[in-house]
Amino acid sequence: MSDSSLASAGLRTTLPRRLILNILENSPERHLGAEDIYRALHEAGEEVGIATVYRVLTQFEQSGIVLRHRFDGDKAFYELNDEDHHDHMVCIECGRVYEFIDEAIEQRQREVADAAGFVLQDHSLHLYGVCEGMKTTGKCSMPKEGAAEIYQVE
Amino acid sequence: MSDSSLASAGLRTTLPRRLILNILENSPERHLGAEDIYRALHEAGEEVGIATVYRVLTQFEQSGIVLRHRFDGDKAFYELNDEDHHDHMVCIECGRVYEFIDEAIEQRQREVADAAGFVLQDHSLHLYGVCEGMKTTGKCSMPKEGAAEIYQVE
DNA sequence: CTTAATGCAAACCGTTTGCATAGAT
DNA sequence: ATCTATGCAAACGGTTTGCATTAAG
Numbered sequence: 001m002s003d004s005s006l007a008s009a010g011l012r013t014t015l016p017r018r019l020i021l022n023i024l025e026n027s028p029e030r031h032l033g034a035e036d037i038y039r040a041l042h043e044a045g046e047e048v049g050i051a052t053v054y055r056v057l058t059q060f061e062q063s064g065i066v067l068r069h070r071f072d073g074d075k076a077f078y079e080l081n082d083e084d085h086h087d088h089m090v091c092i093e094c095g096r097v098y099e100f101i102d103e104a105i106e107q108r109q110r111e112v113a114d115a116a117g118f119v120l121q122d123h124s125l126h127l128y129g130v131c132e133g134m135k136t137t138g139k140c141s142m143p144k145e146g147a148a149e150i151y152q153v154e
Numbered sequence: 155m156s157d158s159s160l161a162s163a164g165l166r167t168t169l170p171r172r173l174i175l176n177i178l179e180n181s182p183e184r185h186l187g188a189e190d191i192y193r194a195l196h197e198a199g200e201e202v203g204i205a206t207v208y209r210v211l212t213q214f215e216q217s218g219i220v221l222r223h224r225f226d227g228d229k230a231f232y233e234l235n236d237e238d239h240h241d242h243m244v245c246i247e248c249g250r251v252y253e254f255i256d257e258a259i260e261q262r263q264r265e266v267a268d269a270a271g272f273v274l275q276d277h278s279l280h281l282y283g284v285c286e287g288m289k290t291t292g293k294c295s296m297p298k299e300g301a302a303e304i305y306q307v308e
Numbered sequence: 309c310t311t312a313a314t315g316c317a318a319a320c321c322g323t324t325t326g327c328a329t330a331g332a333t
Numbered sequence: 334a335t336c337t338a339t340g341c342a343a344a345c346g347g348t349t350t351g352c353a354t355t356a357a358g
Contacts, residue, residue: 012357014313034348049315054348056313070226072278074323075347089272102266108259109281116252117286118243124226125279127263132271166332168338188323203340208323210338228348229322314355324345331338 009063016048020056024066024080031069031077031088031097071097071126087124091131094140098131163217170202174210178220178234185223185231185242185251225251225280241278245285248294252285 002021006013023040024032032040034053041048057078060066067081071090077097087105089098105125113120133140159175160167177194178186186194188207195202211232214220221235225244231251241259243252259279267274287294 012312014357016314047315051316051349052314055350058349070224072224089267089270091272092275098270098272100266100270102262105259105262105266108256108262109279112254112256112259113243113281113283116243116254117289118245118252118281119284119289120281121246121284122282123280124282125263126277127267127272127274128276128278129267129272129274135271135273166337168332170339201340204322205324205341206339212324310358312355312357314353316352316354318349318351320349321347322345324343326343327341329339329341331336333335333337 005065009060009065011059011063015046016052017056017059019044019046019048020053021060021065024060024078029096030099031079033075033077035075037078069124072128087126089127089129089131091134092128093130093134096131096140159219163214163219165213165217169200170206171210171213173198173200173202174207175214175219178214178232183250184253185233187229187231189229191232223278226282241280243281243283243285245288246282247284247288250285250294 002018002025003013005021006017011017019041020037023037027040029036034050034057037057038048038050038053041053057066057068061068061078064081066078069077069079069088071077071088084101085106086099086101089100090096091098109123110120131140157167157172160171165171173195174191177191181194183190188204188211191211192202192204192207195207211220211222215222215232218235220232223231223233223242225231225242238255239260240253240255243254244250245252263277264274285294
């Protein structure tokens with residue numbers, strides 16, 4: 001599974017790459033920063049350098065394994081590219097990222113680009129606001145930490 | 155004009171602030187990076203430190219004079235906030251930024267957020283692609299440089 | 309055995325900050 | 334005269350890179 005993604009991407013199957021792919025596949029959070037991944041690695045007792053994390057993520061992005069997003073703010077977020085395009089809602093209180101798709105919006109975007117003679121290659125749509133959980137209970141429904149132990153290579 | 159924006163924002167009318175506001179108002183490019191502004195200032199013979207440029211832009215943003223955008227890539231872009239909301243198309247070849255509005259998209263966004271119980275506060279929609287000019291002539295229609303001389307305080 | 313991947317530390321780039329000086333009200 | 338804004342240089346956070354070492358095919 002993981003290994004075949006690496007192979008088909010033309011990447012050697014190394015420990016760091018398998019570990020990072022594993023985290024991306026099994027983390028309860030789909031959208032992770034490089035530092036999150038680095039931390040998870042270390043909490044799982046794996047000694048991988050931060051430079052390697054960045055290098056691997058860049059390679060993953062280039063081979064289409066991963067998507068890189070830049071939300072408002074400084075750092076980048078990575079998520080597994082499972083081919084079904086979606087846009088993002090970002091909670092400005094808990095920082096959690098939700099996904100959505102709206103075909104009507106997608107369609108309109110194409111039309112807008114078309115009308116401007118613009119050859120559309122990509123787009124990003126980010127909605128910023130306060131999520132249900134934070135609004136009502138003041139607490140997030142999904143746990144953010146403590147899931148590091150599950151990141152092991154089989 | 156410029157000065158009253160500063161005054162009503164509760165900002166002292168200083169030379170750097172007037173100069174920067176002037177650049178934002180008179181540049182042929184509506185979307186500028188901090189470095190662009192810094193460069194324009196120097197090309198106009200004005201000695202303003204880069205730290206001041208950043209500080210002023212931050213204040214302008216906080217007082218609503220300016221909007222800050224983060225497109226794909228590292229640096230931030232600033233544009234005058236003329237109140238009429240719009241989204242952006244960014245040409246990945248010439249780097250130029252185009253604006254557009256589509257009420258249908260705006261409406262759908264509200265609906266999507268609503269359906270998710272999300273309290274929408276802001277959003278960003280960026281279309282990335284190749285603009286008309288770059289596609290057809292391989293050259294940009296609008297000049298990018300050489301307009302620095304016009305940035306003077308009256 | 310050959311070539312590519314890793315770890316470390318140093319470099320980087322855009323941006324921010326501390327502090328002494330200059331400027332606005 | 335007071336208090337804020339500026340310039341400089343140093344610090345910063347996220348990310349990248351050079352190089353000697355280690356691991357993959």
